Amino acid sequence: MSIILDEQTRVLVQGITGNEGRFWTQHMMDCGTNVVAGVTPGKEGQMVRDVPVFHTVKRATATMDVDASLLFVPPQLAKDAVLEALNAGIKKIVVLCDGIPLHDTLQMRKSAQMAGAMVIGGNTSGIISMGKAMMGFFPYWLDRVYKPGRIGIMTRSGSLTNEVTSELVKAGFGASSLVGIGGDSVPLTRFAEVLPLFENDPDTDAVVIIGELGGTMEEEVAEAMENGIFTKPVISFLGGRTAPKGKKMGHAGAIITAGKGTVEDKIAALNEAGAYVAKKPSMVGELLKDVFVKQNN
Incomplete structure (x- = not known):
């Protein structure tokens, strides 16, 4: 599926x-x-x-x-x-x-x-169901990065998506479906609204979230996990860790308001909900391996 x-x-x-x-x-x-x-x-x-x-x-x-x-x-x-x-x-x-x-x-x-x-x-950049169909403008070499598998992907970033997904392939994983939520300040569909689709997909074993500073979508994922709406493993990588505090950023979605939206806030919320947070893209595949080893023991 x-x-x-x-x-x-x-x-x-x-x-x-x-x-x-x-x-x-x-x-x-x-x-x-x-x-x-x-x-x-x-x-x-x-x-x-x-x-x-x-x-x-x-x-x-x-x-x-x-x-x-x-x-x-x-x-x-x-x-x-x-x-x-x-x-x-x-x-x-x-x-x-x-x-x-x-x-x-x-x-x-x-x-x-x-x-x-x-x-x-x-x-x-759009959406992909690996090996089946694509709506958007993913590059011609996507077949080298977007391999079919059992990991769902949701992302706010185009460039980071290519990097993180390539690390999944290096670690021996592939993706079931990828949904580019988009980087605008008000996305038309939010992470937490896509999670139930992955929850109900028997061909998705875990979900990787590629987020960034600004907004509250990652915190909403943590809330969905805590409320039992999403029960599969979640691995995340958050861009913007080194962004200078108080400086205006060019990305429309990178807006921190009312004390929420910092990378630190997101990491704390995800960790508390039981998600795994990678410090760098190369760690995403290794964290996935650790998750499945723990499940099988």
Whole structure:
């Protein structure tokens, strides 16, 4: 099994006729993704990599069965594109762009919750179910880093994800599914909201969280563990340990407010809940080995 996405998921690409949309649509299809339609207003009748293009999401879903949508749109158009997909009944949406206006993000999140849908992003590389399908822009060499296995991954960082996941492979592990939550200050889906999917996935034995300073998502994971919502082992690596205190950081999600969000706060909360916290990426694989040795003894 996998969560959110597999090779059977019928994917629509909004913004498919742009350079990014065309390029990554081909790459996703090469990775096994079942891309069935694209949408660009005014471009209906065109084909992109043998995928039909429609004026609107409604026109696409009236013709094709669609399960998920991926957005290649600029941040100022993200809200309208998400609402269009939600109104067409699509329940799984990935928003790649960053810099989405805050009030747009809040409206998108509320609309998704009301529709019973999951919208992932913004500022994310996307999601992968290893060896099955991908929605996003993970690099061509992903097959060397993102090996199929039984470890779930949730991440706020693009660059750290490649490093940490490569360390898992070095340690002999692979991943079941990877969800890029994204690095914006208000993510459309939070870590704790994805945890139940991994909890219920029989092909996921443990979860690795790649977090960073700012926000409270890692503390929410600790709370979910303490409340018994998530019972599998959790291994985490948190970026920003050496960030100077009191200095403004460029990452939108790296905001510390009301005394919460520091790396120290997150480490304390995760340790208290029983999670394992790696001091550096190279330790993640070793901690996983230790976890499974303890389970087998």
